[in-house]
Amino acid sequence: MTIELDRDFLSDEEEDGNNSRPGTASGDGVPKKGDPVAVAVRLRPPVRIGIGERFQSSDPNRQLEVSRFKPVRRLLANRKLQFLLILPNQIVFWTVIFVGLFGTVVPGLNFGAAITWYVWFCLVFVMMVVVGRAWCSMCPFGGFGEWIQRRTFWKRTQKALGLGKKLPEPIARYGFIIPVVSFLILTWIEEFFNIAGPGNPADTAWMVVGIVSFALLFFLVFERRTFCRYFCPLTSLIGTVGSMGSVAGFRTKDRDVCLSCQTKDCMRGNSKGFGCPWYTWPGSADSNLYCGLCTECYKTCPEGNVGLFVQKPLTSVVQPSRRRADVAWAIALLWGLVLFQQINSTNVYASLDNWLNKKMSFAHYPNPIDYTVIIGVLALITAGIVLLLANALAKKDVNFVQSGDFVDKKSKFRAFFLPMMYGLIPIVGADYFARQLPKFFKHSARLVPSVGHFFGVGGGVNSSIYSFHIINNSWIVVVQVAIIALGTLGSLWAMWRISGRDLIPVSKNAVSLRLATTSLVVICGLAASILYVAMHAAS
């Protein structure tokens, strides 16, 4: 398909000679007020063809704009908003470091360890599922790095601290794969040093210090939130699972206004705010995947064309028309990791790990070989099933052109793998959530004595609240299985919708495809549920 670009820009349109007054002439019908050289500017018209196809399904409903309401508008326009979101977390975060390093070594009584492992992850998870990247807007790691990089808490500053490098293309092309790797490494470290157990609270503190130093380093070497987008261990999980969330993020109200905009203040930044730190343009955002809810685009848009939208749950899972391979592989690997975390509490795994450690004279659990191999194999098994399905179900006459780069290359396998992995997001998310529940139900009450201990009051480990379990182990399993069931239902619905739009057109037979995708989800759900029953609420 070809489209004729405007080749007439050489033609001399302004014959009237009245060019001394700025802002009167325009190249493509867009008034360029205040630009003294308007007469010599002959920009090509932006491409508009195909835009409906690309964005119609994922554009949020205009009725669901939250920024219609005045109090919301005023809040979002305030430069201090993000600072005020980060500040409380920042205080907690330094407390975790301080108390972790210098407080009691009893993990349950140490406020730092207790809040991190019993409560924090569950809370973040709930936020993810409901809001998306809400955590990112208040994250103390990124927040701290950004304060230093920008040399301010909330003001719009001109000169950034640091080298301001851009992440080179050879790395950036792998997108979400990089943070999955850093998540795998972090998880392994957590397991090896028994940080998340939680073990010695000082280890938790050191881990937090490690992450913040890592983040700071990246904030000083690279521009914007390169760390958050490409390296943060949590970004792949928050991004994918967060796409179930009901906040669509900041999106354009009228795409035509964005296309005609010649300044792109939301990307470059202006006197009202910084350019998008997440490398997202509201004019082309099709999901909440990369919207860090930092409000900068809302503040900078000269046309007031950016709004904060809510959406129905799972919209960002089901609707985007550009499915990214890095995201799909990230989901497969995250799925492998969470299954590993379930398997690792079984006796079979324990004996395997011991045997391997003895053979390799490796100190103790978890052996890096079985860790990576099991996770890798689980991800590959998932992909393998999809490959089999693709071979069995794909239409013969569909031509999958093998071109493009890693993120967007097309192939028969990918035509099935990408949509199916998106469809598994709810079940993966549910599994991560369920995995955290034992700690929450059994120990979150310890937050009370840990705070007490900090101030030297309360009974410590002897107090009844210290050993108070919200529900007993059997009920925990019931809740876990229920959560998985809920996730499975979500996945079934998402997979049904995705199949209808993305998979059936490339399949021979709609019925067998529906059957296959449904079975895939059910099998995943069953696998997770069985493992939870076997684990019996181990934390």
Next chain:
Amino acid sequence: MTIAPEVTGIEALFPGFKRQGAHPVITIVADRCAGCQECVIRCPVAALSMDTKRWIAAGDSDLCVGCRQCVRTCPFSAIYIEGDPQVSERCLLVDKEPEELLYNVDELRQGFRNFEEAYKEAARCLTCPDPTCVRGCPTHNDIPGFIAAIRESDLEKAASIISRTSSMPDICSRVCNQAAQCEGACSWSLAQGIPVAIGKLERYVTDHVQVAPPLVSSEKKDLKVAIVGSGPGAIAAAWELLQEGAQVDVFEKDDRPGGLIVWGIPDFTLPAEIAARPWHQLVEAGVNLFCNHKVEPSEAESLLGKYDHVILAYGASIPIKTSAPGNTYQGVTDATTFLQKAQANLAAGGSRKDFFSALGLSRPSLDDNEDVSEDIASEKNSYHILVLGAGNTAMDVARSARRFGLGATCIDWVDEKFAVARPDEVAEARNEGVEILFSTTLNEILAENGKVSGAMLAGTHQEAADKLPKILTGRLNKIPVDLVVMAMGYRIDPGFSSEFVPMPKTRAISWQDNMRWAASGILATKSSPVTYSMEVGNLSLRREDALLQAGTAYKDRLWVIGDALIGPATVVEAMAHGKKCAGSIIHSYESAQNKDPFEGLNVLVCYDSMGGTTKHIAEVITESLPTSVSTKTVKSINDVNKFDISSADLIVCGTWIEGLVLAKVGPSKNMMTWIKNLPNLSGKRVSLFCSYGFDPKSSFEKMEKIFLQKNVKVIDRFAVKANEAHKEETKKAVAAFVTDMFAKQKIKAVKR
């Protein structure tokens, strides 16, 4: 699905374009590209298109010529180009070598010899859709437009395109430092390639198409304007005003018009007949020129009694003097004196004897009849002059000196990397035997019998362009010198500068004030191969700031432009100021003449709102403005920038009223600070409004008091009770206020 443009490469697009160097390869970071199309709409050769399925940019490396405007404009740095800029070598022009320097005033720099050469150079231009060169040009010539016309062999059209923005292309093309302006901002230059020779092309056009005299409107306006000074600023202003049918009287203190372009630039750079051309045409077209008529600073304002508008364009003509010990000895002179004497002498055919005696140099052995050509080469039997400074004026002095057989040394305390002279001029001067010492400063002037005999020089060290050099007094060097010429720059006549203090600047312009500057990519490259270490983007932004000031009256009906406004600058900047100022005068005249008082007005409604009531009223006011208004802008005062203020004819300014019911009632603090920080706003009208809870008390008076300091007349006021703001009657009252305000605006504007 990739949308490919229907072209087969740059050769099809621009016949004559020659590729050179390794072929570029475009890489688009698919992960970061957001499909904003900033690159697609700007690519000169349509090498970038949209992959609409993925909604990211797609690059066709075969079409790419490596100008990298996409790299500079991509907001997310999601595009990389490898490979050299594909631009061919510049058409090499051999400037004339002055074989015989003595008394030689022939123009040295040569234009293109024939159309073929010009065409070849024109074919190097990419006709960028968002041309950065135009932003680099102080007067914003439509450079891609006129170069495209050259390619079409239509020189008449090229000349007419240039004439829209410039009345002196023949002069500018010879004296402009293109490296810091258009050529420094050329796409090729920003991509570290060799820019299109824009100056030479402009010259080619004017060499072949005579600059047309001003087209005097047959419809005479009842508008009398006086201009003080006759330099480039005055020329452009007179030109523009004359074309619009105004009566223009020009007062020049010298015996001939033209100011610096006539006596300050030697004939070998700017031939006398070209320098005199604008005034011939202007006088012929009907400008009343009064030479030998010095307007004293104290008289300037009294001219307002006789004229509708007075433009002060007296330039910056007072040479800066050295403070080194010995600056009072006989034999210390300034560049103006030297250049004027040299010019007069050369114009009369040239006589060393007369020139030397005019400068007070005398040595019996030197005689006019001697055969001096050998002496010039060996610098025997001659005098040696020391020129303080190595800027363009210093080069003119030294090169003029060489034309009398004088030995010349220029010293400048800046590092050569940060020099301000035109790079080609420095090279030419060196070629003519001028010794130029950078990183050198004058420590002391030595004398015998009260006459200059030598100079003690010291080395300096400069780390960065924005840092002052450090003087290294440990390394002193004595040289014999007969004459010291101070060419260290000029300043505005203190008589004028004390009378007309330059406008209070709130803050220098920043790129955020005009995002189009950032979007074009001109600010993304710090330096280019032709500009020493000057940042062309920032330079051009600063020039834009000055241009805005030139378009705003200094006081009611009194305008200051050119060097008089900003200190010593360039011919083209002064010309741009003149044009801008004349445009503003015509605009204010026309809006006052219109039968419909609204017609052609730019109205800015700005407000400071607490709970939204004031904002609501501001919006109602904006809605009530009739459609015949030229532009209407409604903004919170926090969003208003210099461009808004400078283009507004009428500012409607509203605030909420803060304070307790009875005590400390007044306009909001935010509003008061904003007004205090405003620049001079003379020539503009302001109307006030406010929303109050109980009683606005003296709020209007408080605002008016500060507005008065900005030379603004407050023409109307309007107060709304906050709880009535949304009522229907308020809407009617607002409409009445708007009509009343415009009626008053009209009356005040017409009154002389």
